[in-house]
Amino acid sequence: MTVVHRPTPPDSTAAAPDEADALLSVRDLRVDHATRSGRHRAVDGVDLDLFPGEVLALVGESGSGKSTTARAILGLSGRARVGGRILLHGSGGTRTDVLTATERRLRQVRGGEIGFVPQDPAAALNPVQRVGAQVAEAVRLHHRTDRAGARTNAVRLLGEAGLPDPARIALRLPHELSGGMRQRVLVAMALAGGPRLLVADEPTSALDATVQHRLLDHLDHLRSEQNLSMLLITHDLGVAADRAHRIAVMSAGRIVEQGPADAVLHRPGHTYTRALLEAAPGLDDPTGADAPRTDPNANDGPPLVRVENLIKDYGGPEPAVAGVDLTLERGRTYALVGESGSGKTTTARTVIGLTRPTSGSVLFDGVDLTSLRGSRLRRMRRRFQVVYQDPYASLDPRTGAAASVAEPLRAFRVGDRAWRRARAVELLDRVGLHASTADRRPGELSGGQLQRVAIARALALEPDLVVCDEPVSALDVRVQARILDLLAELQRDLGVAYLFISHDLAVVRRVAHRVGVMHRGRIVEEADVRTLFAAPEHEHTHELLAAVPGRARAHREIPV
Structure with missing residues (x-):
């Protein structure tokens, strides 16, 4: 594997971050879903800390519990039985336990303190409403403003999300935009409440590599400019390697390994992490040395x-x-x-x-x-x-x-x-x-x-x-x-x-x-x-x- 010299994490003046400085602390999170045969434990004893200005990548395969963890952090577990603590730390030492908060407080948390960027814009956006109106609606949910002010803010947010000519884009319907542009609309909606934390659930898995690269570059820019923290949910260790300061690896509802990105990528301690690294395209030598070999004498006849x-x-x-x-x-x-x-x-x-x-x-x-x-x-x-x-x-x-x-x-x-x-x-x-x-x-x-x-x-x-x-x-x-x-x-x-x-x-x-x-x-x-x-x-x-x-x-x- 290529040796990578990663930047120092934004909170790394000490050898290890102090838990008291965390923006988000998850302790012993357990999520049980009802099934025909009883209950299925989708998340089993997860502990996580996320610090201001940091990107934490939560990595694992489908069914490992990544998205279930993200939804629990947002207070969106539905009828599932949830245990443990999810502490959101505010200024002045205040903190909110998402699992015991009132519905009114949760509405303030969702969007106002934690923004959410879902995976599928086609499912998240209203297909018959102009995207500017959808962003404006998100603005009005979190700010006291009239319709004109909300529309103005919506255009500003679309611009901040990296969309060219945002006033024109605001008048488009979702199907008139590319996949990358629709995903930026979701970023604009996530930023509408001025959150301190973005939870991005597979935000680029359906995008072309170059579009994915540009979108993640822009999220990095927003994180740096606005001092946002980001929980990046992904099944792709390559994306995590590019973007995260720390990586937590999930399998079967548990965190099997977590630590600084370099340590996880270069000195993985768990067999599951090693298996992901071995399977991930792009993490090995990029010269094409492992490409299939062609026998020059195998096809002397006419082409198919x-x-x-x-x-x-x-x-x-x-x-x-x-x-x-x-x-x-x-x-x-x-x-x-x-x-x-x-x-x-x-x-x-x-x-x-x-x-x-x-x-x-x-x-x-x-x-x-x-x-x-x-x-x-x-x-x-x-x-x-x-x-x-x-x-x-x-x-x-x-x-x-x-x-x-x-x-x-x-x-x-x-x-x-x-x-x-x-x-x-x-x-x-x-x-x-x-x-x-x-x-x-x-x-x-x-x-x-x-x-x-x-x-x-x-x-x-x-x-x-x-x-x-x-x-x-x-x-x-x-x-x-x-x-x-x-x-x-x-x-x-x-x-x-x-x-x-x-x-x-x-x-x-x-x-x-x-x-x-x-x-x-x-x-x-x-x-x-x-x-x-x-x-x-x-x-x-x-x-x-x-x-x-x-x-x-x-x-x-x-x-x-």
Whole structure:
């Protein structure tokens, strides 16, 4: 691992901070949820301290108790049974125990003293109300001001959150903004009450690496300028490495390790922390040395896919895809990387005939897909399949895993019902799922298990090409690593080719043989993965590499 020289924490004049100076103290926090079989302890004896001006990262996988802890700190545990103490320290020695505070006091705490930045703007923002009005509403909840004053403050807060032309942005609806802009609207709402503490729950997990980098840079700026403290909830140790002064690692409802970021990252004491570090892309040598190796003699024949001068124009100011050329050999992985809106997914959909191009050619095994129609295109589609980003959205919630895997077989009338069932169970086993999962519905499976079901379904027709559209971006780092290893294993055993769509170069490094960097509808740089990481040429490639969590921390310092 790269040696990192981190800045001195803002409260480190002493060897260790004094608990009396803490802004927030959590002691023996326990949270029990009611279940059909009794009660489930989601948080079990958590102790935390957060100091003024400090970033504390709470790290762990989904289900570890991170978000449950955050909601308890905000007094939002609902019907859960909560025990312990959550002490918010004020000026003059005053303190509030969130767990015993009145509802009136909790309303003052939420937003007024603790701001909350949730993960999903789509769920947190009203889709039919202008974002300026939503921020103004948050202002009026915490300050005595008229509507005009609230609107003025809302525009100011949107500007402080880093949005350009905030007066214009205030008039937009959420769907008219990008993901990064919507997340900044949530930051503005969190700042509306003038809090001393921000609780940011996975605030960047759905964002492109460069957008994530810019948003976290801005949160650092706000923290430094306004002396805010921040509790950063994340499953990504790379993000924690970039941004935190201290890290607390959660597993199964407990804090298994905590301390200064350098100590946790370089001298982890717990096996779970070491497992997270080993699985996290971007924390190791960023030169591409661990990329898959290509045998130069393995593919002497014609390429499986050849795309020439591909253009897709939806009638906007610029084409979505503006003259793309790419070649993909059999049994190899070609990765398209870039920010949202760069044209990656449109290119992939055009390659497999789901979107018809404006012009250009797509040769699949020598056949121009753009010339095919009807039954001829349908027959060709047996040879390529798709694994999408969100398995919850791509799988029928009413259907068991085996039935989902068998769906392509049924659609192409392959075998009878018994044969399809046996084939589906065989494929589930092939991707590491026990036969007991065959009849479980999506709601009964984890995200990693669901993505394995999606991969098994994509393999059912024994395709030559699988398009993987952000297949691991929503998964925890250890689950992500297992899925990437599985894809590599299947490629070695079955000879399948992958067109891998991602905004994350750290992930691409682990699976791709060749990489095309897309920007504004064009491939601005193309190279084998080692060359791209060792000697990138285009400015946009440098920007993407600089935003890789873990790589960035070696080249920057947290502002204090």
